[in-house]
Amino acid sequence: MAEIDPEQLVETYYAPLYRFGLSLSRNEADAGDLVQQTFYAWATKGHQLRNPSKVKTWLFTTLYRDFLAKRRHADRFVETEDALDFIEPLHVSPSVIDALDCAIVQKALHALDDRYRAPVTLFYMQQHSYREIAEILAIPIGTVMSRISRGRAELRDELSDAAAAEGRKIVRMGGDQAHG
Amino acid sequence: MDEREARAILGMHRAGETGLDEARLQEALRKAETDPELARWWNEDKELDLLIASKLVHTPVPAGLKARITSGVEMQPSVVRPNWSRAILLAAASIVALAVLFSSWRGPFQPAASMADYRDEMVSFIKVAPNLELESSDLERLQDFLEKAEAPARLSVPKKLRNYEPLGCRVLRFRGRDVSLVCFKLGGDKLAHLFVTDAKTVSTDGSASDPVYAAEEDWMTATWTEGDQSYLLTVKGDRAALEKFFSNS
Numbered sequence: 001m002a003e004i005d006p007e008q009l010v011e012t013y014y015a016p017l018y019r020f021g022l023s024l025s026r027n028e029a030d031a032g033d034l035v036q037q038t039f040y041a042w043a044t045k046g047h048q049l050r051n052p053s054k055v056k057t058w059l060f061t062t063l064y065r066d067f068l069a070k071r072r073h074a075d076r077f078v079e080t081e082d083a084l085d086f087i088e089p090l091h092v093s094p095s096v097i098d099a100l101d102c103a104i105v106q107k108a109l110h111a112l113d114d115r116y117r118a119p120v121t122l123f124y125m126q127q128h129s130y131r132e133i134a135e136i137l138a139i140p141i142g143t144v145m146s147r148i149s150r151g152r153a154e155l156r157d158e159l160s161d162a163a164a165a166e167g168r169k170i171v172r173m174g175g176d177q178a179h180g
Numbered sequence: 181m182d183e184r185e186a187r188a189i190l191g192m193h194r195a196g197e198t199g200l201d202e203a204r205l206q207e208a209l210r211k212a213e214t215d216p217e218l219a220r221w222w223n224e225d226k227e228l229d230l231l232i233a234s235k236l237v238h239t240p241v242p243a244g245l246k247a248r249i250t251s252g253v254e255m256q257p258s259v260v261r262p263n264w265s266r267a268i269l270l271a272a273a274s275i276v277a278l279a280v281l282f283s284s285w286r287g288p289f290q291p292a293a294s295m296a297d298y299r300d301e302m303v304s305f306i307k308v309a310p311n312l313e314l315e316s317s318d319l320e321r322l323q324d325f326l327e328k329a330e331a332p333a334r335l336s337v338p339k340k341l342r343n344y345e346p347l348g349c350r351v352l353r354f355r356g357r358d359v360s361l362v363c364f365k366l367g368g369d370k371l372a373h374l375f376v377t378d379a380k381t382v383s384t385d386g387s388a389s390d391p392v393y394a395a396e397e398d399w400m401t402a403t404w405t406e407g408d409q410s411y412l413l414t415v416k417g418d419r420a421a422l423e424k425f426f427s428n429s
Contacts, residue, residue, distance in 0.1 A: 007355060010249050015241045022239065032245055039249045098231055105235035124233040130197055145200070149192055155232070 004046070004055060010039060013059050016125055020060060023121035024067045026110045038063040056127065060136045064118065100163060108158035116151030123148045183218060186211045190222045247305035251352035293355050295403060296394075298382040301354060302375050302412055303396040305361075312348035312363065322349040322362055331358040332376040336406045338413065340425040341372060357381045366415065372425070375412040382410050391426050393419050402426070 014035055021031035041062050049058050112120060122133045130148075134141040181204070189208040193200060212219045314325045319337070327333035331351040347363040359377040366372055384405050391402035391413075400422045401414040415421050 007250060010246060014246050014249055018241045018245060019236065019239050028242060032242060032248075035245065036249055100235065102235040102238045105232060106239050109236065121236070124229070124236050126233050130194075145192055149188065152191070152229075156228075159232075 004052060006043070009042070009055065009059075013056065014039070016127060017059060017063055020118075020121055020125070021063055021067065022106075023109055023117055024064070030070075034063050034067055037066050041066070057132050057135050060122070060128070061138075064136055100159065100166070104162050104166075105159065108155055108162055111158050112151055112154050116147050116154055119144050119147045120151035120155060123152075181207050181211060183211075183215070186215075186218060187221060187225075190218075191225055243307040244304045247301050247352070250301075250354070251305065251350075293382050295382050295384060295392075298354060298377075299394060299396055299401050299403065299412060302359070302361075302373075303399050303401065303414055305352065306371075306373050306414065307399075313350040315348035317345045317347070319346050319362075322346055325349060326351065326360045329358075332360045332378065332409055334409070335360070335362065335374070335376055336409070336411070337362075337374065338425045340427065341374070341413070344372065347371065354381060370416065372413060372415045375414075377410050379405050379408050379410045384410060391422075393422065395419075 017035045017038055018031050021034035022028060025031050025034065038059055042059065046055075046058070049055065109117065109121065109124075118137055119133055122128045122136065128136070130141050130144050133148075134144045137144065139147075185204075186208040189200065189204055190212060193205060193208070212222055313329075314322060316322055316325075319335075319342075323333045323335060326335075326349060329351045341364060344364040344366055347365050349360060349362045352359045352361060354377065357377060357380075359375050359381070362374045362376075364372040364374065384403070389404055389406060391404045394401050394403070396414070398416055399414050400417055400419050401412060402422050402425075403410070403412045405411070413422060413425065
């Protein structure tokens, strides 16, 4: 039997869970509630988990399901299967992104279409494999990858716009055009 | 495979990942090896993703959220049961029984948390106005409540602080132990927060019966030990704002 130290569990996951909750709800108070509810669920149901290596996925899945359950207009968020295709995202110079404030990057993430925001957030957390993201969001792995591919492209567009609004020069790779 | 397709595939490739079409991935990787422009693009693309990730990971988390989670939820250690066969489970049960017995012997010798960690967590808890479990200006009533909750209840409130009216109390958890919090009204919106826990919960410097002062951002804290209890008093402000509660004049 493996014992999971609850305080260690909170220490390790409360911040990434909050950031995931924030990207879903786009609201700090709701994100805090989602995290609290997730750990409450762990305290009451966590013992049912049979595989300790699944704790991380369990927590993120629980938060995501709770978020979905709280959505008022569920019919707006019916999951549909995406065709498996990847697209080349706009290439923004790293120095441009480096100069951006993290709040601007967060805002750009919040501007993403609902379908893309959750997988892209989990992708950028760099803690989850594509398979784990598929498990958390309960969608096929191919759909996860398509959505991440499109979401990344959308995010780059948003960041490009944000940087342009700040008067920075955006370099488009390939044609090496400059604008902004 | 054209360059556009190679970029789309490489952009999604992460070390150790499965899910991509292996043949197409290998083709894209080979292309990157022979095409310096594509290789340069891929390196920048990876750098870009790392930068975005680093920005997102710095999204601030509200102060006090962790303390709210640990105090709001009674979190007992969870035992995760692997899906073993019954025979193995029974064999393991006897080993676990011995382990539990052993761990109960070890309990009293588990190291206390550092005072810095305790101070940090308690202050982070009150940065966001905490919900009180009982609101009352009657200190005895608050102590009765804490006693019924089996939390530290025999409070030795600094003499000068007793001149102020209590606002209420609640029990929180720190590293598996109870901490009693009693709030006092100092006038206006200002409050003094008194945390009391078993002295074994936190390690102190010697007896430390005299207050030890430390700043925690905008908050000043005083910690001391009295009998078998450890005290932490905090107010927003400078050291003088706290020292007045301990002065003999």
